[in-house]
Amino acid sequence: MQLNIIGGVILIALIADVVISAIADWLNIRRISDNLPQAFQNMYDARRYRRSQQYLRINTRFGWVVSAFDLTVLLIFWFAHGFAGLDHWLRSFGWGPIVTGLVYIGILVGAKSLLSLPFSIYQTFVIEQRFGFNQTRWSTFVTDLIKTTALGIAIGAPVLAAVLAFFEYSGNHAWWLCWAALTVLTLALQYVIPTWIMPLFNRFVALEDGETKRAIVNYARAIDFPLTNIFVMDGSRRSSKANAFFTGFGRNKRIVLYDTLIKNHSTDELVAILAHEMGHYKKRHIQLSMLLITLHNGAMLYLLSLFVSVKALFAAFYVDTPSVYAGLVFFGLLYAPIEMLLSIGLQAFSRHNEFSADRFAAQTTGQPQSLAMALKKLSVQNLSNLTPHPMHVVLHDSHPPVLDRLAALEAA
Helix, strand or coil, X not given: CCCCHHHHHHHHHHHHHHHHHHHHHHHHHHCCCCCCCHHHCCCCCHHHHHHHHHHHHHHHHHHHHHHHHHHHHHHHHHHCCHHHHHHHHHHCCCCCHHHHHHHHHHHHHHHHHHHHHHHXXXXXXXXXXXXXXXXXXXXXXXXXHHXXXXXXXXXXXXXXXXXXXXXXXXXXXHHHHXXXXXXXXXXXXXXXXXXXHHHHCCCEEECCCCXXXXXXXXXXXXXXXXXXXXXXXXXXXCECCCCEEEECCHHHCEEEEEHHHHHHCCHHHHHHHHHHHHHHHHXXXXXXXXXXXXXXXXXXXXHHHHHCCCHHHHHCCCCCCCCHHHHHHHHHHHHHHHHHHHHHHHHHHHHHHHHHHHHHHHHHHCCHHHHHHHHHHHHHHCCCCCCCCHHHHHHHXXXXXXXXXXXXXXXX
16 A cells, blocks of 8 residues: 555544544543532432433444544545546446536445444434434434435535536636635525425424513514514424524524423523524624635635646545546545634634623623523533533534533623
8 A cells, every 4th residue: 555645644634633533532521520510500410410421421432433434434445446446437437527426426425324324323213212312203214314315416416516517617717616606505595495495304383472472572673683583393303402593594584493492491591592593693693604604615615726636636546537526525535634623713713602692692681590591401401511621622512611601691
């Protein structure tokens, strides 16, 4: 086995990513303590707190198995000249670069999905079931899988074909033409997803009239939030975990409450949770995130344009005939360490925004204690890790540790 410099960099980066994540996970587990944080003294009993820690341990170890398996399969396929063999076989059909590229990438994505399926089944029907979260029926699981695959083909195939065509036929202009098209598509999906795609998987009904809806509407008017739709989603169809989120732009803006959230929270707590979500909108966090993602996509596509025809990149994977479609796959692996570093910055930005939205909710509702209680209940209900290690937070967490959020609310 001989590797050139690019191949060596990719190999080291892949292994380093797995090792660094494993170290962060290990430190996270080591940080577990039997001492229940003071803020949760009245929320947890000793048995349930130990159960939350057991949930963390099991999920962490399962994650190690999945990561090790994925890396092993990739390395075996790589060094067995799998990328080159698949390329030679598909070229023999003479389909042309676009169709060949679609089939090449489709086979790789499909194979990865099939290999990941047993782990997904185990996660849902063994781990989540063991801890009382799973509400998914086998019929729902299979239907979700079929719908997800169909959507992936219906949306992903045309987008991939367009990317291949841009880089195949547009020369030096390919990266910015592709960037412009991808940006338009991303914005369009903000309207399409809430209206057409999400209802394929869940049922959304308008929040019924009553005390909770009146309180939310009155609060939205008080902060001049253009509230048009409050929906309740049947999250309990798949999990007993609770959540709320904000999605869409313009008239398609949706604030969505899980039915499991409504079941376990008071009106004041629900208003506080939605005040946090509205805070993201009022503070322009969503727009700023979209801008960062757009800039990131542009930088990534520009780098892709520089590497997509570099012969050394293809030689690293034993492919002797460069192609745009194989270049996309190999560049994705080369870009992985850059992606990891950028994600650290994006995660830090996200955590900053969460604190900002918490402050907004506390100040505008005048009830920081309601949001604090809601955060506590969510943490208990979802068996969240109360004391994550700082390294794990930096690498993986888009939300600050709940104890830090509670401390900030108390200061507010």
